[in-house]
Amino acid sequence: MQDLDAPPDSDDPRKGGGFDAEGYFQNIVIDKVSGCTANVLKVFTMWSSAQSLSITKSTQTPTAALAFVTIAAPAGVLQLDYRFHPDTKRSRATLFYFSNDGSKHELSALQAMLTQYKIASLQDSIRIAVACK
């Protein structure tokens, strides 16, 4: 498996999400892809535990993972969305924040939350997990 500089992604949400960690896989090994997905979910679980949060719901397939954490301040839900696209050989993990009315917010505008929950460390861990090295 080999990672290269990822070209621009037309599916990049660019706004309202949080951070993206992406990797470009030139060669796909199926067993390893599912392992990468599991590792991303594991990283998110470890981070939530470290922040005294618990994952309230998660789903996982060999190429996708979806996990939610409910937070009290600001009140809402953090959602980690990970997908691997075999056709484009790209993987992407995106963290979203939704307030209690279901609206999506830009994470960079919520500095207090980023600091409180150490989102930067999560970002670093997710980047490594997505690269699947």
Next chain:
Amino acid sequence: MSQMPLNFSVQVTADPLDPTKLLSEAFKLPGVKLTATHTGDGIRANGPVLRDGALIAPPGGVMVAFATLEVPGDLVPQSALDEQKFSLERDKARSEDENRRRTLLWSVGSAVLTAVVTLGVAFINKGWDVKPPSAGAPADAVQACRASLKRLPLLANVTGQTVQALAEAIDRHEADCDEVLVKALGTR
């Protein structure tokens, strides 16, 4: 290959319409030449000539009864000519028949080819092995809609949640997902 000429004698008969002419069917042979004439007693008679398929005897001459003729050795019987003609006709007919058969086979081949092309087009038009050009809702949109659905119960349990805020969340979910689901259902 040239063959030796054929010499033979025939009995001649007087033409009932013209006593100066003597007739024989042999005079009609192609390339026939008169080499000698004889009387009924075998005496050579000089003077008669072969002209226009008849032996012309000079007036006052002896009565010619026999004529000696020469024909080219490569003459073939009429039966052989007829056989060759029939053979040629058979070959011609066979050739025409083969041509007709070949034409028929080509026509059948063309018809089969046309049918194959027609079926191919039908397969393409029916889309039996080809996906429709419009794939409906993008997979990412469907995934986002699924995530929204799974998120809703969690939002209901958020600390300090209100009925109004939850109603707004439900409305957002419907607004985001309805069109996606319609597109997804439209492809089925």
